[in-house]
Amino acid sequence: MSEGSSSGSLSVFKHAPLVASSFIALSLLLLPREFTVQLGFFEAYFKLDALSIFFSSLLAFVSFYVSIYTIGYVSELKGKAHLVLILTGVFILSMFFTIISNDLISFLFFWEIMSLSSFYLVISDEGKESSKVGFIYLLMTHLGTAFIILSFLLLYIKTSSMSFDSFRGSADLYIVLLALLGFSVKAGIVPFHVWLPYAHPVAPSNVSALMSGVMLNTAIYGMMRFLFEFSSSNFLFTSLLLIVFGCLSLVYGAIYSLTESSVKKFLAYSSIENMGLLVIGMGLANLGLYKEILPIYSTSKAFVLLHTLNHSLLKSSLFMGAGVMVKMTHEYSMNRLGGLSKASPLLFYLMLVSSVFISALPPSNVFFSELLLYKTLFLALNIKGDPSSYILILVLTLLALSGVFVGATFVKFIGVVFLGKSRGAKVSNKPSVAELFGIALPVALSVSIGIYPYPLLSILSNIYSLSLPDLNYLPFNLLFVSFILLLVIFLAMRKNRARIYETWICGLDEENPSAQATTLSQTYSIRRLFSMFYSTVSEINFDAEIKKYFRSSILYKEELKDIFEEKIYKRLAGYILAVSDQIRKILQTGNINLYISYIFLTLLLCFLIYIVLTGEKP
Amino acid sequence: MNLLLGIIQALMVLMLAPFFAGFIHKLKQRIRGQKGISVFQLYRNLYKLHKKEIVLSKDTSLVSRLAPYFYFLPHALLCFMLPFFYESPLLGNSSNPVVLLYLLSLSIFFMTLYALDQASSFGALGSSREWFISSLSEPSAILLLFSLCIYTGEFNLSHAFLTLSNELRSFFSEHPSRFSISIPFLLLFTLLILTLAENARIPFDNPETHLELTMVHEANILEASGPHLLLFEYGSYLRLTLFLSIMSILIFPFIGDSTFYPLAFALYLLKMLFLCILIAFVESFNAKMRLFRIPNVLSFAFVLSLLTLILSMEA
Numbered sequence A: 001m002s003e004g005s006s007s008g009s010l011s012v013f014k015h016a017p018l019v020a021s022s023f024i025a026l027s028l029l030l031l032p033r034e035f036t037v038q039l040g041f042f043e044a045y046f047k048l049d050a051l052s053i054f055f056s057s058l059l060a061f062v063s064f065y066v067s068i069y070t071i072g073y074v075s076e077l078k079g080k081a082h083l084v085l086i087l088t089g090v091f092i093l094s095m096f097f098t099i100i101s102n103d104l105i106s107f108l109f110f111w112e113i114m115s116l117s118s119f120y121l122v123i124s125d126e127g128k129e130s131s132k133v134g135f136i137y138l139l140m141t142h143l144g145t146a147f148i149i150l151s152f153l154l155l156y157i158k159t160s161s162m163s164f165d166s167f168r169g170s171a172d173l174y175i176v177l178l179a180l181l182g183f184s185v186k187a188g189i190v191p192f193h194v195w196l197p198y199a200h201p202v203a204p205s206n207v208s209a210l211m212s213g214v215m216l217n218t219a220i221y222g223m224m225r226f227l228f229e230f231s232s233s234n235f236l237f238t239s240l241l242l243i244v245f246g247c248l249s250l251v252y253g254a255i256y257s258l259t260e261s262s263v264k265k266f267l268a269y270s271s272i273e274n275m276g277l278l279v280i281g282m283g284l285a286n287l288g289l290y291k292e293i294l295p296i297y298s299t300s301k302a303f304v305l306l307h308t309l310n311h312s313l314l315k316s317s318l319f320m321g322a323g324v325m326v327k328m329t330h331e332y333s334m335n336r337l338g339g340l341s342k343a344s345p346l347l348f349y350l351m352l353v354s355s356v357f358i359s360a361l362p363p364s365n366v367f368f369s370e371l372l373l374y375k376t377l378f379l380a381l382n383i384k385g386d387p388s389s390y391i392l393i394l395v396l397t398l399l400a401l402s403g404v405f406v407g408a409t410f411v412k413f414i415g416v417v418f419l420g421k422s423r424g425a426k427v428s429n430k431p432s433v434a435e436l437f438g439i440a441l442p443v444a445l446s447v448s449i450g451i452y453p454y455p456l457l458s459i460l461s462n463i464y465s466l467s468l469p470d471l472n473y474l475p476f477n478l479l480f481v482s483f484i485l486l487l488v489i490f491l492a493m494r495k496n497r498a499r500i501y502e503t504w505i506c507g508l509d510e511e512n513p514s515a516q517a518t519t520l521s522q523t524y525s526i527r528r529l530f531s532m533f534y535s536t537v538s539e540i541n542f543d544a545e546i547k548k549y550f551r552s553s554i555l556y557k558e559e560l561k562d563i564f565e566e567k568i569y570k571r572l573a574g575y576i577l578a579v580s581d582q583i584r585k586i587l588q589t590g591n592i593n594l595y596i597s598y599i600f601l602t603l604l605l606c607f608l609i610y611i612v613l614t615g616e617k618p
Numbered sequence B: 001m002n003l004l005l006g007i008i009q010a011l012m013v014l015m016l017a018p019f020f021a022g023f024i025h026k027l028k029q030r031i032r033g034q035k036g037i038s039v040f041q042l043y044r045n046l047y048k049l050h051k052k053e054i055v056l057s058k059d060t061s062l063v064s065r066l067a068p069y070f071y072f073l074p075h076a077l078l079c080f081m082l083p084f085f086y087e088s089p090l091l092g093n094s095s096n097p098v099v100l101l102y103l104l105s106l107s108i109f110f111m112t113l114y115a116l117d118q119a120s121s122f123g124a125l126g127s128s129r130e131w132f133i134s135s136l137s138e139p140s141a142i143l144l145l146f147s148l149c150i151y152t153g154e155f156n157l158s159h160a161f162l163t164l165s166n167e168l169r170s171f172f173s174e175h176p177s178r179f180s181i182s183i184p185f186l187l188l189f190t191l192l193i194l195t196l197a198e199n200a201r202i203p204f205d206n207p208e209t210h211l212e213l214t215m216v217h218e219a220n221i222l223e224a225s226g227p228h229l230l231l232f233e234y235g236s237y238l239r240l241t242l243f244l245s246i247m248s249i250l251i252f253p254f255i256g257d258s259t260f261y262p263l264a265f266a267l268y269l270l271k272m273l274f275l276c277i278l279i280a281f282v283e284s285f286n287a288k289m290r291l292f293r294i295p296n297v298l299s300f301a302f303v304l305s306l307l308t309l310i311l312s313m314e315a
Helices: A003-013 A016-030 A050-076 A081-100 A104-123 A128-159 A173-187 A196-202 A205-230 A236-259 A265-291 A294-329 A345-358 A365-381 A387-417 A433-451 A453-463 A475-492 A524-529 A563-587 A592-614 B002-032 B041-051 B062-079 B097-117 B121-152 B157-172 B182-198 B226-251 B261-284 B291-314
Strands: A034-039 A042-047 A498-501 A535-542 A554-561 B054-057
Touching: A003 A081, A016 A050, A016 A081, A042 A081, A042 A104, A050 A081, A050 A205, A050 A294, A050 A433, A081 A104, A081 A205, A104 A128, A104 A196, A104 A205, A128 A173, A128 A196, A128 A205, A173 A205, A173 A236, A173 A265, A196 A205, A196 A265, A205 A265, A205 A294, A236 A265, A236 A387, A236 A524, A265 A294, A265 A365, A265 A387, A294 A345, A294 A365, A294 A433, A294 A453, A345 A365, A345 A387, A345 A433, A345 B062, A365 A387, A365 A433, A365 B097, A365 B121, A387 B097, A387 B121, A387 B291, A433 A453, A433 A475, A475 B062, A524 B121, A524 B291, A535 A563, A554 A563, B002 B041, B002 B062, B002 B226, B002 B261, B041 B226, B054 B062, B054 B226, B062 B097, B062 B226, B097 B121, B097 B226, B121 B157, B121 B182, B121 B291, B157 B226, B182 B226, B182 B261, B182 B291, B226 B261
Parallel strands: A498 B054
Antiparallel strands: A034 A042, A535 A554
8 A cells, every 4th residue: 555545545534543532531521420321222321430430531541642643653554544543443432431331231242342343453464464363362352251241141140130230249259250260361361361462463553552551451440340349258269369360470471571572572471461460469459358458458459550550551652662663664573673772762762761661660650559569568468477478478579570570571672672783674764753742641641650659649549548558669859869969970070071982892893783682692591590481492403514613504593482372272272173073073974864864853852852841742 | 967967878888888899809809819909999990980081882872871870870879778877868768678679670770771782792691691690689689678577567678677776775675575586697698699699799790800701790881981880880889888788787787876876887887897808708719600500599599588588477
């Protein structure tokens, strides 16, 4: 598709997401807190309570700047671009209505619309890859939806009402577990995460920003509804389950995002890691309620809300940045990028700040939310003589470990993609103003939250009536002292001049950009140490030369595979296919007489059942 | 007055950091049978670096100009946070274990970015190994600090250290309160291992060799020059001093108020010199390990810190 014709026909459509997000913002301002819509055969109840207002205003904000980004990004869309744009709008709206739905039918209806529109957006690339990915995505999403429907049906049977208001406090343990299972497929919690690293990278970048930034939050929203509203009491078992699977996702996401070399895939793994954090937070909140210790509940709930916000902001900005990188270079693999900081300094600064912030380094907003989580852990561990708090030592350890991994991941990302020299990818175009503005908005907000976290925290604690303990962290004081120190250093160094020269490479004067870090070399030691978490395939090919010590080329290939996919999903699929093959050999022989006998037998069976059930003679 | 004394304490630590590093260096050389440098040699080195010009590679970006500051700042901030010998440090309100660890991470983050910015393979080696060691030491560090916090029941580290100090005082009074020997001892032992690991000391890393391939910390800052190198070097002295200072508080937690200020400072100096001697001897009697034997030692430290945490939960 050429530039001129596409921009002409897309000029109307490219504002579709913006219209959708403005609609959401307006409806948040203008709509009543509760309203019903008659839709012919059923009434849709909508309700804006504290939880749904938080998530929907987050959605409104994220979709707003992603829409601005989309206006600039439009030329990169492949396939039927106008359809993609309209469906992006539909996707945003369906998420909004999912969040504010107050009865089961409309919730599931919009949930399904959300799944289907995002499915089309994932496969809009129309490549060979995307059809397979789309299948995985559709399958996993519907697996999750099936569990959610099941839990809702059980609730309906229990309460014989469709409205969420009547579900309050009526869900038993198994219903909550089913719902959590369903929502955790959507949130990409390990071991249901397989679709996420495929779907998010394949989708267009504005869509992946929305998917990682907001769509995962809808799953978190559903979990919170079930845990803190529908659940009949606070079960210890759900807490432990959430904490264990959260830890699994946390470590898993961190360790795989570290070794991933695709620019967008590693962000998807990082999303898994953050979802794990949120799930741990919810588990801790549940634990606090179970033990009736209010500070634990308060801090962990504040953590979940704040971290949802922070993760949405930063992950969407990073995904949009990755989209711009791909647009600039048409290259997904980090190992062929490099030196992009010179091609677009502004994008580099934005990505640097996002990376530092999402690595939870002070004074960032993510640091603040993780501090809340650590504070929760401290409060929970401080209860003397409680055996269930020993599992929290594991959480503490894994948090620190994953924190290091995330830091290493983003150092690798910034270092390999933006710093150093180019490793071969050619930069063909520059990011547009709309794109950079769309990325700058969330980054600016993150910075302001990082410096002044307490106003936001007090708003949250007022809305959700949380009683928060002292956190022992005053970012503004730290920044003030750092400012003074920097001033002193600058005064001491004002006379020093900088001279530009070459990098010292031991006297070799060759300009060899391939003698730089790659993702493999960057992560080698950690990969070797944690090799049990990976499923690696590596091969070395020498060219067939006689001279053993003077080879002209050596090819080294290393593939990292998702261990869950390799060891569990593929085997499971293999078993299912084998069993299906066996059944087909027995049942479907191709003999028409056999088929007719099947029909006859089925008829007989139906008659028998009818007779048994009704007791009548036909 | 409080503010002033807190600032003076931080400035003292900032001033003394090169001295401690130089003292260790001198002692190591004496043990080897060399004549050794003056203990004030590192001050001269820093002054010399301050006068030199900065040389930047043509491949670098803004990161190379920022990273030295961001490496130095967290360490300098931490000097304002902890009660080394005076009870109310300037930033005592925000000295919780998470801030401490993540500030150290921030410095590593920027140092490793600096290494990758030079577009040379040495920096890449250094940064990858730095994170490798960090990934092993960070979990034990957090467990260690948390066990301290849980033992004292305070999330604020400066308050936690003060609680230890009060325990010590009550030990010398007529009515001693509960008092644990094992927990501080285990903490000390773990901290010793972590100090060696985090500060590029000998069993883990040897910054004095001439081979970039065997270095970790030094490979990161290979390209730094002039004031940038000054900031990196000074930052690493501060890092060492911080770790040693936390150890010194654990050895004999005497933290004075304004009346005991000079006494506490003298005691702090004594404890620090003792620890410097300890470090120098440990370094001299060990050989540098292979990179992939490091996990064995650090996992030992991890197990110790886990044990400490469990003990402090039970205490």
